[in-house]
Amino acid sequence: MSNGVYDVIIVGAGPAGFGAALYTSRDRLKTLVLEKLMPGGQIINTNRIENYPGIERIDGPSLIQSMQKQVENFDAEIKTGCEVTKLEKLQNGNIAVYCDEENFTARAVILAPGSSYRKLGIPGEDEFRNAGAGVSYCGTCDAPFFKDKQVVAVGGGNTAVEETLHLTKYAAKVTLIHRRDEFRATKVLAEEIRQKANEPNSNLIIKYSTVATAIQGEGKVQSIKLKNVKTNEEEDYPCDGVFIFVGMVPNTDFLKGFVNLTDKGFIRCDCAYLRTSVPGVFVAGDCRIGATMQLATAVADGVVAAMMLKEYFRNPDWWSEPVSDSLAPGGW
Amino acid sequence: MEQVKPIEVTDTDFENNVIKSDIPVVVDYWAPWCGPCKMAAPVLEKIAGEYVGKLKVCKLNVDEHRDTAIKYGIMSIPTLHIFKDGQVVGQVTGVTPNYEESLKKKIEPHLG
Numbered sequence: 263m264s265n266g267v268y269d270v271i272i273v274g275a276g277p278a279g280f281g282a283a284l285y286t287s288r289d290r291l292k293t294l295v296l297e298k299l300m301p302g303g304q305i306i307n308t309n310r311i312e313n314y315p316g317i318e319r320i321d322g323p324s325l326i327q328s329m330q331k332q333v334e335n336f337d338a339e340i341k342t343g344c345e346v347t348k349l350e351k352l353q354n355g356n357i358a359v360y361c362d363e364e365n366f367t368a369r370a371v372i373l374a375p376g377s378s379y380r381k382l383g384i385p386g387e388d389e390f391r392n393a394g395a396g397v398s399y400c401g402t403c404d405a406p407f408f409k410d411k412q413v414v415a416v417g418g419g420n421t422a423v424e425e426t427l428h429l430t431k432y433a434a435k436v437t438l439i440h441r442r443d444e445f446r447a448t449k450v451l452a453e454e455i456r457q458k459a460n461e462p463n464s465n466l467i468i469k470y471s472t473v474a475t476a477i478q479g480e481g482k483v484q485s486i487k488l489k490n491v492k493t494n495e496e497e498d499y500p501c502d503g504v505f506i507f508v509g510m511v512p513n514t515d516f517l518k519g520f521v522n523l524t525d526k527g528f529i530r531c532d533c534a535y536l537r538t539s540v541p542g543v544f545v546a547g548d549c550r551i552g553a554t555m556q557l558a559t560a561v562a563d564g565v566v567a568a569m570m571l572k573e574y575f576r577n578p579d580w581w582s583e584p585v586s587d588s589l590a591p592g593g594w
Numbered sequence: 595m596e597q598v599k600p601i602e603v604t605d606t607d608f609e610n611n612v613i614k615s616d617i618p619v620v621v622d623y624w625a626p627w628c629g630p631c632k633m634a635a636p637v638l639e640k641i642a643g644e645y646v647g648k649l650k651v652c653k654l655n656v657d658e659h660r661d662t663a664i665k666y667g668i669m670s671i672p673t674l675h676i677f678k679d680g681q682v683v684g685q686v687t688g689v690t691p692n693y694e695e696s697l698k699k700k701i702e703p704h705l706g
Binding site: 298299300301302305306307308309321322323326342343345362391392393394395396398402403404406407408482503 | 628633634667668669671673685687688690
């Protein structure tokens with residue numbers, strides 16, 4: 263490090279960020295990882311990981327703690343509670359990274375900010391969520407608190423179906439509402455949930471073509487306002503909790519105007535080298551176009567970005583070259 | 595700063611350890627399956643060390659001590675309650691940016 267300039271700053275301490283940091287720090291590049299919350303990202307909500315090659319079974323926090331220790335062994339620096347608010351390409355080619363209270367500069371940046379739960383954006387959602395008073399985005403996390411209670415789940419994709427089935431093990435009654443008249447989830451899951459609803463005395467009700475318009479209650483969730491999109495009929499539907507499973511959004515608001523994003527907020531890149539629209543700024547993980555949102559691919563992205571970064575350090579003009587057959591040591 | 599292990603409290607000793615405490619108490623409602631709870635734990639140990647004698651930090655396993663969790667309306671973890679003179683005077687749900695700092699800001703006004 264010279265004049266307080268890092269070789270690389272990695273934004274986000276999830277699997278993608280740690281994958282990148284492991285490679286850059288082992289290459290003796292001065293590495294700083296910035297994380298707005300605490301290490302881990304989405305994977306810490308997972309209690310059972312069985313699809314990471316080489317590890318039969320592990321929980322998210324244990325895996326992340328091990329990843330963190332591994333990169334710290336190679337002297338990568340990790341700052342938590344440090345939210346990046348803005349980035350800027352400087353005249354000399356370096357990149358300035360601005361946080362709430364501190365600023366940093368690096369020769370290159372790897373963006374790995376990940377994704378968050380998508381919100382419905384209806385009245386009551388944030389209030390009850392922030393108060394821990396009955397709105398949740400994670401069935402695996404919060405289902406046990408609704409034992410013998412009535413809950414409403416919202417969504418129609420794979421996660422919505424899986425999490426709703428999980429809820430039926432705890433709650434007295436689960437109502438799944440979906441805005442369309444059929445599920446987006448894979449056939450196997452869609453069949454499973456329809457079967458579950460059709461069982462005699464089932465505790466699961468499915469309401470198709472229905473949207474939620476408000477979450478209501480005094481101090482805690484007591485009802486949800488539902489609207490049938492075909493008939494426009496509205497009803498106040500009593501419940502103790504609302505579980506929202508409507509997908510993920512990339513955490514890229516702070517990057518608007520810095521790198522090119524898609525309309526949905528994903529970072530545009532060339533998917534071979536993970537270069538963004540700004541020279542010296544790479545991307546890795548859930549937040550990029552073409553992301554498969556998997557633990558193993560997030561780690562892999564981090565590694566690719568770290569390898570390609572060396573190419574950029576050798577020759578900054580490489581950034582504008584098209585994806586090449588001769589980049590690998592033996593060509594391909 | 596020295597890290598201090600929080601006191602494990604139960605349905606049975608909640609009254610003595612928390613409600614009747616002479617100094618303010620932070621109760622961390624957690625469960626072994628809760629990933630964010632595990633990641634937040636070191637921050638609480640640090641806070642327990644920093645405010646020794648002024649603040650008590652307790653942990654309640656919501657799987658094993660459901661009655662207390664239900665009594666205090668816990669519907670999401672991690673949730674922290676700040677107790678003073680037996681009353682809940684503050685709450686933090688989830689892990690927020692600048693977690694340590696924001697916890698301290700919530701706690702400090704209640705310290706004698």
